[in-house]
Amino acid sequence: MKLLRTFTKGLWEELPPFRLVLGLCPVLAVTKSAETGLGMGLAVIFVLTCSNVLVSCLRNVIPRKVRIASYIVIIASFVVMVELASQAFFYKIYESLGIFIPLIVVNCIILGRAEAFASRNGIIPSALDGLGIGLGFTMSLTVLGAIREILGAGTLFGTQVMWSSFRPFTFMVEAPGAFISLGVLLALMNAFSKTQQS
Amino acid sequence: MKALDLTVSPAPHCHCGARITRVSYNILLALIPAMAMGFYYYGFDALRVVAASMGSAMLAEAAIQSILRKPITIADGSAAVSGLLLALILPASVPLYLVVVANFVGIVVGKQCFGGLGANPLNPALVGWAVIRITRAWAGYLDFDLALVNYETGFILQYPLAVLKAQGSAGVAHFSLMDLFLGKQVGGIGSSAIIWLLLGGLYLVVRGVIRWEIPLSFLIGVAVIAGIFWLGDRTSYGSPIFNILAGNVMIGAFFLSTDNASSPVNQWGMLVFGFCCGAMTVVLRSWSIYPDGVVFACLLMNLFVPLLDKIKKKQPLPPALSPVTPPVMSKSAEERSAS
Amino acid sequence: MKEAAHMIVVLVIICTVCGVALSGFREMTAERIENQVLMNVQGPRVNKVLEGSQNDLIADRKVIKIDGQEVLLFMGKKDGKPWAIAYETLGKGFGGDLKVMVGYDIENDKLTGIQIVSHKETPGVGSKVTEDQFTQRFKGIEIDLKAEPEKRLSKKIDAISGATYSSQGVYEAIGKSLQLYMAIKKQDLSTK
Numbered sequence: 001m002k003l004l005r006t007f008t009k010g011l012w013e014e015l016p017p018f019r020l021v022l023g024l025c026p027v028l029a030v031t032k033s034a035e036t037g038l039g040m041g042l043a044v045i046f047v048l049t050c051s052n053v054l055v056s057c058l059r060n061v062i063p064r065k066v067r068i069a070s071y072i073v074i075i076a077s078f079v080v081m082v083e084l085a086s087q088a089f090f091y092k093i094y095e096s097l098g099i100f101i102p103l104i105v106v107n108c109i110i111l112g113r114a115e116a117f118a119s120r121n122g123i124i125p126s127a128l129d130g131l132g133i134g135l136g137f138t139m140s141l142t143v144l145g146a147i148r149e150i151l152g153a154g155t156l157f158g159t160q161v162m163w164s165s166f167r168p169f170t171f172m173v174e175a176p177g178a179f180i181s182l183g184v185l186l187a188l189m190n191a192f193s194k195t196q197q198s
Numbered sequence: 199m200k201a202l203d204l205t206v207s208p209a210p211h212c213h214c215g216a217r218i219t220r221v222s223y224n225i226l227l228a229l230i231p232a233m234a235m236g237f238y239y240y241g242f243d244a245l246r247v248v249a250a251s252m253g254s255a256m257l258a259e260a261a262i263q264s265i266l267r268k269p270i271t272i273a274d275g276s277a278a279v280s281g282l283l284l285a286l287i288l289p290a291s292v293p294l295y296l297v298v299v300a301n302f303v304g305i306v307v308g309k310q311c312f313g314g315l316g317a318n319p320l321n322p323a324l325v326g327w328a329v330i331r332i333t334r335a336w337a338g339y340l341d342f343d344l345a346l347v348n349y350e351t352g353f354i355l356q357y358p359l360a361v362l363k364a365q366g367s368a369g370v371a372h373f374s375l376m377d378l379f380l381g382k383q384v385g386g387i388g389s390s391a392i393i394w395l396l397l398g399g400l401y402l403v404v405r406g407v408i409r410w411e412i413p414l415s416f417l418i419g420v421a422v423i424a425g426i427f428w429l430g431d432r433t434s435y436g437s438p439i440f441n442i443l444a445g446n447v448m449i450g451a452f453f454l455s456t457d458n459a460s461s462p463v464n465q466w467g468m469l470v471f472g473f474c475c476g477a478m479t480v481v482l483r484s485w486s487i488y489p490d491g492v493v494f495a496c497l498l499m500n501l502f503v504p505l506l507d508k509i510k511k512k513q514p515l516p517p518a519l520s521p522v523t524p525p526v527m528s529k530s531a532e533e534r535s536a537s
Numbered sequence: 538m539k540e541a542a543h544m545i546v547v548l549v550i551i552c553t554v555c556g557v558a559l560s561g562f563r564e565m566t567a568e569r570i571e572n573q574v575l576m577n578v579q580g581p582r583v584n585k586v587l588e589g590s591q592n593d594l595i596a597d598r599k600v601i602k603i604d605g606q607e608v609l610l611f612m613g614k615k616d617g618k619p620w621a622i623a624y625e626t627l628g629k630g631f632g633g634d635l636k637v638m639v640g641y642d643i644e645n646d647k648l649t650g651i652q653i654v655s656h657k658e659t660p661g662v663g664s665k666v667t668e669d670q671f672t673q674r675f676k677g678i679e680i681d682l683k684a685e686p687e688k689r690l691s692k693k694i695d696a697i698s699g700a701t702y703s704s705q706g707v708y709e710a711i712g713k714s715l716q717l718y719m720a721i722k723k724q725d726l727s728t729k
Contacts, residue, residue, distance in 0.1 A: 058551075066544045070551050077555035081562055088569040091577040095655065169299065170662055171333040180307055187311075334631075334662045338698060 006125050010132030016109050017140045017182075018189050023109040027141060028178040030100050034157050037145030039093035041138025043086065043101060045131065047078045048110050052130035055118040062119075071114045072105070079104045109137065148172045148181055218315065222275025224407045225453065228398030229282055232449070235394055236387035239351045240290035244387045247297055248285040254298040255281030255322075258305040268314070276315050277305060283323040283453055286388030287446055287493065289345035296336055300326035320500045321457040324493050331493070342384050353382040358444040359489035366434040370444075378443040389449040399452025408456040411468035412475075416451035417442060419476020427484055435484060446492035447479060454492065460500040467506040475499045579611070579625075579638070582652035586623045586640030587613035603720045610721070613640075621649050626717065628710030631702040633657035635666070637710035641718055646682065648690075651675045651711065656703070663703035671697055671704075675711070682719055689715050 014020055017027045023044075030040045054074050055062075062070045083101045086094040094101065104110065113133055118126040149155055152172030154162035162168075171177045236244040259277040263270045272278075281301055288297065304326025309318040330336055338344055342357035349355070354373065361369045377383065381391035388395070402408045424441035441447065446454070455461060455475050462471050475495050482491020575595050583594045590613030598611050613621040623640035635656045640649035653667040665671060679691040690711075696704035 062547055062551075063540065063544045065540075066548050070548060073548075073551050073555055077559055080559055084562055084566045084570070088566040088573060091573045095578075167335050168662070169333055170335045170659055171329050173659060174332060176329075176332070180303075183311070184307075334659060334700075 003125060003128055007128040007132040010129070010134070010136040011139070012136070014133065014136070015140060016133055016137045017144075018186055020109070020112075021186075022112060023107045023137065024182070026100050026103065026107060027144065028175070028182060030097055031141055031145035031148055031178065032173045033096075033149040033153070033155075034142050034146040036093065036096045037141035037143075038138065039086075039090070040097055040100060041134070041141045043082045043097070044104060044107065044110070044137050045134030046082055047075065047104055048113060048134040048137075049127055049130035050078045051075045051110060051114055052118040052126040053123055055114045056121060056123045056126035059119045067119065068111075068115070071111060071119075075110055075114070076105045109133065144181060144185060147185070148177060152177060218274040218276060221407050221458070222279050224402060224405055225279050226275060226282060228402050228407075229286065229388065229395075229453070231394035231398055232286060232381075232388035232391040233282070235381050235391035236286065236290065240346075240349060240387060243290040246294065247288055247290055247292055247387060248282065250294045251285035251288070251297045251301060252278050252281035254301040255284070255305055258302045259310070262306050262310045263314075266310070271315065274315070280304060280309070280321075280323040280326075283321075283449075284326050286449060287323075287327060287386040287454075289340065289342050289385075290387050291345045291348070292339050296330050296339055300330045302326075303329045316459045318459050319503065320497055321454060321460045324454060324497050324500075327493050328497060331488075342386075346384050351382075351384075353377060353384075355384055357384045357489065358440070359483065362436050362440075362444075363483075363489045367432060367436055367440075370436060370440065373440075373444075375439060375443060378440070383444065385445060386449075389446045392443055392448045395448040395452060399448070402452065402456075408452070409468060411465055412456050412461060412472040413451040415469045415472030416455055416476045417447070419473035420447055420451075420480055421476075422473075423477040423480040427480060441480060441483070445483075445490040447476075450475065450479065450492035450496055455496045455499070460503060462503050462506040462509075464507065464509065466509045467503075470509065471499055471503065471506050474502070578654055579609075582638045582654055583611045583623055583640075586638055586650045586652050587611065587621050588650070589613070589615065590621065591615055601721070601724070603717060603724065608717065608721070620644055622721065623649070624714070624717070625654055626710045626714040628706040628708070628713070630656060630658050630666075630706030631663050631700075632659060635703070635706040635710055637707055637714065639711055639714040639718075641680075643722065646680045648675050648678045648680065651707070653707070656706075658700070658703045663700045665697050665700050666703045666707050671707075680715065680718070682722075687712075 010016070012019075016022050017024060026040055026044075031037045051071070051074050055071055058070070058074075079102060082104070083094070086097075086101060113130060117129045121129070146156055149157075150161060151169050152174075153170070154160060154166045154168045172181060233244075233248060236248070255277045256272045260270050260272050263272075284300060284304065285297065304322040304324075308320050308322040308325030309315070312318045331340055341360075343355075343360055346355060354377075358370055358373050358378065361373075373383070379392050381393060383390045383392075399408070399413055403410050403413070420441050421438040424436065424438040427435040428437050436444070451472070455472065462468050475492075478495035478498055479491045482488060482494055486494075488494070575598075580595055587594055592612075592614040594611050594613060597614070598609060600607050601610050602608075608624050611623045612619050613623070621640055621642050623638055625636050625638050628635045628637060633656075635658070636654035638652045638654050640651070641647070642649050651672050653672065656664065656667060658664045658666065674694050678694075681689055681691060694708075
């Protein structure tokens, strides 16, 4: 039961970009379309789960004073692996994500989970925590990407969903559109959870 | 220095009559001549845009306020002013959904998200305009040369600033400055009626609705910086007078930059604010990809307002003169200042 | 002292293990990545640009040196004889660099076509330059090598409305490509 909660808390209570408001840089930058959002999310799931497991394995070996340096080395290795793998097997997504795959290294969600959870818990809870948080991150990115893609380009996962004479509101796929749509989504989620509480 | 001897009587107090409604309706009144010129030149199309813009601005305000369960304040006219200002800087042929989107983004994101009237750091009309301007799929609708090609107006159907940008000052030689001044130029529905905007603006200054500092320093800023550019290279930049009479400068100086919530509160702040708006306008006209820079200049300077408000600190009242002090103390203060 | 030694040892071990693992992984994927780039990026474009060639275009690629810069040249052959070449150049679009593959019919000095290899333009607006509707306009245009740089193409190509900057980026890339073409032609004529 407790393990299940470790997994599900990432899906709503600690939903990374909206609840923890962490890792906003990729959230703003790669959600130009649902596809890139999903691709980024999957990369983060992999890195987060693997680094959580490894950090949890080594938690009794790593001296406290150099823990952050060790975590960064571990995370960076997984990120480079993701980069090479995506380049080798999913070239299209690799191209559209560009610089943001290497930047996963400095995504504070990953270091945050390593420091706050994996360094204090066993291997199985750490893996579940990484999976849950990563899945929540992926969901958020995909939803935000879908909203921006539909309004800003009239498509969803590359297929036309709006009527053919639709002149896309390209503001949404620009940088300012990212800030505004993230803010509006955040406000809606806060309003929703407020009504749920009362 | 002798301190003023002010006394504040206990309640009841008398209200001088200044309220938001009066400010808004005075601005609307001052804009009527410019709007009428738009109707005269562009007919029903202009009427359509103005009605849709004011309507959607008020609707957006009412909608967001009812969702947020706040008192609905569309009757104070501030949303109507934003809507009208936005309409006046748009071309008459713009599709209505564009106007509606601009107003909703302007009012909801630019104004109500920050806490409504008085708390908005940016002018909502300008936010709305900027959003549709940087939407590249729609940029063609806002290009005056393309948008107004089908109208019979009796004057040259070329946007002076676009011509200046493309051909340099030789290209604009055939625009008579008098025509520009009288509003016989391509531009927004109301923003091209220079003389009527000037008169409306002066009316507002005289009535005390807006302060004279911002418009004056705005125009000076345009003139000075345009003069520097012009003296440096007369073939590619317009003269200061041309820069003042073409495009959005007049509406910007009197109406867009003077929005109460998004302009500084003290005199030096206002002067610097206006001058920088004017200067940025000319810089953007000269170096950016946009033919006119008034809106972006005003938005940029709006962001500096909190900083400009710090230029001159408010002088706190001397303790002896604060309203709660009993009269005995005030007398002793007088003696002290006299000695 | 013991603590410091412990820290150093642990960090060194972690770094070494990670480094070895990564270099191994890189070794494993290197070949696939190179193939992916050729297949996904240049392959489809080269095949389109040099349509009608009978050889395997990717296999027949070679790197040549012109004015100190290396150019990856694809050569199309008909009946065993080279008839067309293609290579990439860069132009500046709205969002960043536009990589354009331009193909030339070396016998008749004509464009065989262009393709956009990579771009960072806005989806739905600037990205229209990658669509056939735009790229087909360049097919079969004759080149006047002696003319001024702006007038080397015999026909004027209209920009896409709303995507002026992206279109200009494509023109810029083609302009650079034409510059290279003259140099390549000289080299080819001298060697053959």
